[in-house]
Structures are given as C-alpha cells and as structure tokens.
Amino acid sequence: MRTYRRAPVDFVRGEGPLLWDADGKEYLDFLTGISVCSLGHCHPAVVAAVQEQAGRLMHVSNLFYTEPMARLAERLAESSLGGRVFFSNSGTEAVECAIKVARKHAHMRGIAAPEIVSFEGDFHGRTYGALAATPGMAANEALGPMLPGFRSVPRDDAAALRAAVGESTAAVLIEPIQGEAGVYPISDEALLAAREACEESGALLILDEIQAGLGRTGSLWAFEQTPVRPDAIVTAKALGGGMPIGACIAGPAAAEVLEPGDHGSTFAGGPVATAAALAVLDVLDDPALLRRVRELGAELRAGLEALDGVRETRGRGLMVGVGLEDGIDAAAVGADLLERGLVVNVPEPGSLRLLPPLLVESSHIERSIGLIGDSLLGLSRA
C-alpha cells in the first residue's frame, strides 16, 4: 500500500553513522531510521547478540519464560521506575498497553467513562488507541469513528491542562519532547502542572519516551532531565537497535493493574529482540556516553545557530529541531541535503529534525553543519 512518500533512494548497507545506496553513494545518516539505530548501523555488539540468540532460541511465545526477556524486564524497571514491564513489538503497541493500564486503573477507582488527556502536537502511534491520543491524526474523519475517551489541549498550555484534568481523567499521556511535531520540549511548568493535576485527581502520568528516551537526550530516560517522575513510560525505537521491540514500564502505582488475560502479544518480548535490547543497553547505559551526547548536542546546536537561514534550534542532547527562517522551504532543504549525502527529516513546514547516532563523532557533527550551511546558502541563491 502507498502509505509512505518514500525518498527515491535504495539503501543497501550501513555501518556506524554511514549508509550506502545501491549505486555506492555514501550518506551521513542524521535520522537513524527515526531514532531507531541510535548506536549507528549494524553495531557489532547488537549484531553478535542477534546472531548468537538466533542460533540458540528464536521463539517460544509468552506462555513461557525466557532468560533474555526476564533480564531485560528487570533492567528496564531498575533503570527507570521500578514496577513491571510489558513487552510489545513497537511503540504504538506499548502505548496500547499504557492506555489499557490507565483505563483499568480508572475503573478500579470507580470511573465509568475514563478519559485520557494529551497535548496537541503529541504523536503516540497509529493503532486506534494510540491514534485517538494523537490529536493531529485523530481528526482524520476518513479513519473514523475514533475510540472515545480522549481529549487534547494546546501544547505546553499548563492552565488548559489543569482545567482538562478532572474526576474522570484516567491519565495524562504526553511526550516530554514532541518528536514528530518537530522537536518541541514541553516546559517544566507544563510538566509540573501535569504531575500536580494527576496527583490531585488520582490519574496516572504517562510519558511517551518512544523517541526521546534511551539516551537520545543525554540521559538514559528523558524524564531524568525534567522535574517530574511519571507513573509509567512507554519506550521502543532505539531499544532494539534495529530489531522491533517496545515496552510499557509501569511504576509501583500502576504495576499491578493488569492481570492475566487483560493483555498479550504472540511475538512480543521474543528472545532475539530482547537479546538485541540487552546489547543496546550494555552500550547506552554509560554515563560517559550520555555526557558525550549532551556535549555533542550542544556543539551541533551552536554550529547550526550560527548558520544563515536558521532561526532557532530546539531539543535536548542529540534530539534537535531546526527552525528555518520564514520563506525557506524545509522540504526543498531536506531533498537537497539528501542529494548532498546527508539524511535528515522534515517533520513540519519550516523545520528539520536531526536524530544522529549517539556514537557520532565531532567530525560528523562538523560535516553535517557544513552540508546544511551549503544547502541553505545554495537554495537562497537559487
């Protein structure tokens, strides 16, 4: 089905921050498959873990325990909120689990018609539950009717969020940094308002860290650089280093809500994907690496802000949005950069999104700034 507008490139090989197309042309990848290949392409530790596990045991279903799954659940919980973990095959499925947790938690509190509140600009996924919590896409009537029980307030509007959260609220489900919208960090004030509103109403605060988590912002979890602790987080993308896996991590307040029969998945948490994720965490959960992410992020943003045509940069760590000056066609810049050998993304008119590998080097940062500067200069002259 034609569900994507694909760029006219056929990638055949990747190594670290580099990609090569079928004609042998080299690209610097500052998108990493939308933050999936955060360790770069074909990281040797991930490749070895996948190969070893694929030769040992590939699947038994969730009717049984496997060692990689148990170890990964323990590691995810210990590094974040404690509690319990549900594995999925993707981010959107992790959100589905979070929605079930929130709704059942609300029913247990006697709420008959629970609601989930999100910010405009949030992106939580494309399955129907996650879609309903994604205001921008839930408005697509051609896909209706949507799942009921979802509402949204303007992005970063603390007062509107407080007003929207009430007795029937099951959860506030938000991204701490909106990725698909163009990289917009939610303010400390709005996050605190969400936390306080949840405390007052008994609702759960669920942070969607599918894109912002796992080292992308310079801490293992994005919430660690915010003034709040959520009740649950959802993660995916970088977790498998390229293997499909997601997880909903429920802290103590929500860990015991789901019971056998409430939720499930045939493939989720399989030995190969979880072995890959353990290898990813072995590399990512390293203070020196995370500090380097913060330093390189600052270097990237400073370099970009010095370019003609760049109005602002947004984000944290190596999750960077680039606001271009009015009149510059971001789509044209994105296409031109691809021609020049730099892979980026255009999430909204007027913005570029950069999600480079977390193991990128200063030389790659300099190269990307040079290419973006050349592109902006070239297009302004055209």
Place this chain on the structure above:
Amino acid sequence: MRRKDRRNAPKPLASSTAERLATIVEAAERAAAEVIDDAEAQARGYLEDARSEADRMAAERLTAVADLADALATEVEDFQSRADRLLALLAELKAEAGGEPPPRGGHLKAVTLSAEEENGGHPPERGPGTPAGARLLATQMAVSGSSREEIATRLRTGFEIEDTASILDAILGPED
C-alpha cells in the same frame, strides 16, 4: 677320583664370571643410587626456589589487593554517603510532591536527614524560588549523571533560580 678334594683346585670359569657380574651390577647400582640422590637433591632445590618465588609473588599480590581494597572502600564510602544523601532528599521530595522515589540504587537504605541537616544547618527554603519540582529535577539529573554546571543551567533556565548553590550543595555536597 670322582670325589677329589676341590678346595685347592682353581676356581671354575663360571664362578669367576658371576662374581665379576655381581661387582659390575653392584657398581651400577651404586652409580644409579648416586644419580637418584643427585636428582632428588636438585628437585628439592627447585621446589625450594619455586616455593620462595610463589611466596614472594603472593605477598606482592596481597599487598596490591589490600591497596585496591582500601581504595575501593574509600570510594564505596563516598558513594554510599552521596547515595544516602540523594535518597533522603528523594524521600522528602516524595512527601512534598507525591510520586515514588527512584529504584536506581534502591538496594541502599535511605538515611534520615533532617531538612536543617540537608541545608547546612539552616532552615529549609520553601519559597517559590526552590519548589519541590526544581529539587526533583536537580536530583534526577544528578542521579542520571549530569554535572553540577549542567544542573545549574537547567535550574536557571527552567525555574529562573539564580542562586543554585543551596540546592546543588544539598544534593551533590559542597563544591570543593
């Protein structure tokens, strides 16, 4: 003639050969015994040397391990002290703002510090300049490995707190 006195008769050839052989065997046995004695003495010497070398190496290792253990113990004490301080702060923040303390380092037991102790003997600040959120932010950033400067920057930009020293000192300890 058949029963002749044979005492003065010359020794028969067979007897003389047997004696010679016995002498040779006896000499060979003596030589072999000497070789064995030498070998045993040498082996005892080697063993002695090896034992001394092993004792010397073991003593060196023990000294190195003891030094390492001392260094580790110092680091562990320092880490324990910081972890206790962080956990105590988190416990207070939990009481102030709700939520659960982080599981990282959850195997450590929190010590009970009074707010005054945390704040260098001064009463805790509760004004709008140091809300619980700012302290939780600083604590979470410290736990996740952010530097003093990084935390101070976030406190200034996110909470407009200019004097970040009291929060940072409470969490990270006084600056050297």
